Amino acid sequence: MTTSLNLESDGTAVLLPVRAQPKSSRNQIEGIHAGRLKVCVTQAPEKGKANKALLKVLQNGLQLKRSQIELYKGETAGLKVFRITGMSPEELQKRIDTVLEASG
Template identity: 50%
Template structure:
């Protein structure tokens, strides 16, 4: 697993995401080029896919939606997600089950 997780101000983490909007189903589907691949069924219009990504990751990573925020790439498939209230070790531990399939 080679996700490019960075530390950010105030003990937050930056997680690079490769969004796959308009997919057949929602889910974390792996890692590519240091980015977490996240598939959502929502289309990329008016922020619908971004909201679906936050909802999905909040559920799968057992975090509240307020702990997650897209800080760059809102209109791009490559995004940076700011995550608070969790260490990089805890985040990697929660992601293991999705990345070791």
């Protein structure tokens, strides 16, 4: 399993590619698959519930303020992109590495 994410910066924020895994047994950041952060949530993908749960898992796991993270692309898709402000791609990568080391 590779630990490199395709983190891009749009100048004001970092774009974090995510593979959502709804209806999972636990809410957790699971790992990196095909250049995307795999995030599992227990919610079903209906009425935006899974998206809300994803936001919460990412926010808590990566120690972000609610105002720092938003769903940027892929509202109804399994492959999503979140926009994270107030940090560099390197800082975000460090936080992701820390979460994955703790859960691994």
